[in-house]
Amino acid sequence: MSFPHHRPRRLRTTPAMRRMTAEHRxxxxxxxxxxxxxxxxxEPAPITSMxxxxxxxxxxxxxxxxxxxxxxxxGIMLFGVPAVRDARxxxxxxxxxxxxxxxxxxxxxxxxxxxxxxxVCLDExxxxxxxxxxxxxxxxxxxxxxEIYAQxxxxxxxxxxxxxxxxxxxxGQIAVIxxxxxxxGHQNTALLAxxxxxxxxxxxxxxxxxxxxxxxxxxxxxxxxxxxxxxxIEVELDLEEGADMVMVKPAMSYLDILADVxxxxxxxxxxxxxxxxxxxIEAAAANxxxxxxxxxxxxxxxxxxAGADMVLTYWASELAGWxxxx
Numbered sequence: 001m002s003f004p005h006h007r008p009r010r011l012r013t014t015p016a017m018r019r020m021t022a023e024h025r026x027x028x029x030x031x032x033x034x035x036x037x038x039x040x041x042x043e044p045a046p047i048t049s050m051x052x053x054x055x056x057x058x059x060x061x062x063x064x065x066x067x068x069x070x071x072x073x074x075g076i077m078l079f080g081v082p083a084v085r086d087a088r089x090x091x092x093x094x095x096x097x098x099x100x101x102x103x104x105x106x107x108x109x110x111x112x113x114x115x116x117x118x119x120v121c122l123d124e125x126x127x128x129x130x131x132x133x134x135x136x137x138x139x140x141x142x143x144x145x146x147e148i149y150a151q152x153x154x155x156x157x158x159x160x161x162x163x164x165x166x167x168x169x170x171x172g173q174i175a176v177i178x179x180x181x182x183x184x185g186h187q188n189t190a191l192l193a194x195x196x197x198x199x200x201x202x203x204x205x206x207x208x209x210x211x212x213x214x215x216x217x218x219x220x221x222x223x224x225x226x227x228x229x230x231x232x233i234e235v236e237l238d239l240e241e242g243a244d245m246v247m248v249k250p251a252m253s254y255l256d257i258l259a260d261v262x263x264x265x266x267x268x269x270x271x272x273x274x275x276x277x278x279x280x281i282e283a284a285a286a287n288x289x290x291x292x293x294x295x296x297x298x299x300x301x302x303x304x305x306a307g308a309d310m311v312l313t314y315w316a317s318e319l320a321g322w323x324x325x326x
Contacts, residue, residue: 024305028072028320032117032312036209037061038081039098049205050275051282053314055081061102062109071320075115077165077312078102081124081210088133089125092152100159107160117163117192118156120149120177129214131168131221140221142170149173150180157186167194169221174241192270193243196231196257198223200250202276209275231257232264243267250274252299255306262307271308273300278314293322
């Protein structure tokens with residue numbers, strides 16, 4: 001039967017009707033806040049290409065974590081920016097280094113009220129900006145990098161991280177990290193695998209956020225934007241190796257990948273709304289071209305609708321506040 005028996009607009013007549021019939025909903029618990037801490041700062045440093053986002057000091061990071069708890073945000077993903085870098089990213093292993101100390105400080109501040117997550121990757125810590133160590137030809141050495149990832153993961157777990165996010169896209173990284181955690185007695189530390197992470201032009205502002213030293217690109221280890229089926233292979237491998245959760249990154253330009261992964265994954269699926277996605281909406285809103293609150297909410301809802309169980313977004317706390325209001 002068709003019109004006039006079917007009038008789909010009947011279910012759109014009022015805000016209450018639209019709320020009642022909504023197929024997908026956002027909640028603060030769906031959100032994870034990525035946060036940066038930079039060694040040596042006396043006050044938070046604004047990130048020019050990401051208006052409203054800062055490189056934190058210890059005190060401001062702890063305040064941000066407490067705010068996230070109060071707003072009902074589920075987690076915080078920490079990225080550290082060290083004062084000194086070298087070719088092997090050795091600052092990542094220092095128990096008192098910027099990232100490990102931040103994990104320890106945030107965990108001490110919020111306990112188990114917020115899921116504290118650490119980024120397991122070397123790009124912030126190397127003087128060449130790559131996610132792993134380089135061989136004599138300047139190629140990222142996969143297996144040598146894994147040895148450092150294993151140590152880095154244990155250091156972060158020792159510091160108190162509930163969840164580790166291996167983001168370097170090295171082959172075998174989940175298996176190696178899982179084994180290292182087991183041997184170190186961290187059986188309960190969960191792994192959020194950046195299982196399908198693509199080489200993307202939209203990472204640009206993140207490079208500023210972590211003061212990246214990268215020259216060139218990461219196309220030999222991050223995925224090719226042209227490939228869809230390959231994402232399922234990557235996810236399946238990470239699941240076999242012991243991933244507790246999997247992630248698609250970026251989110252907005254890869255919603256088809258996210259939907260594919262969500263359809264096949266037996267574990268929770270995350271998506272990362274990355275820096276370039278954030279910057280585009282903020283820039284357009286600043287110019288009066290789009291409604292800022294509406295665009296932010298719609299963009300994150302679209303990621304949730306595509307299948308994400310959780311969304312990493314720099315608007316996590318602000319959006320959580322709006323959701324609590326409504």
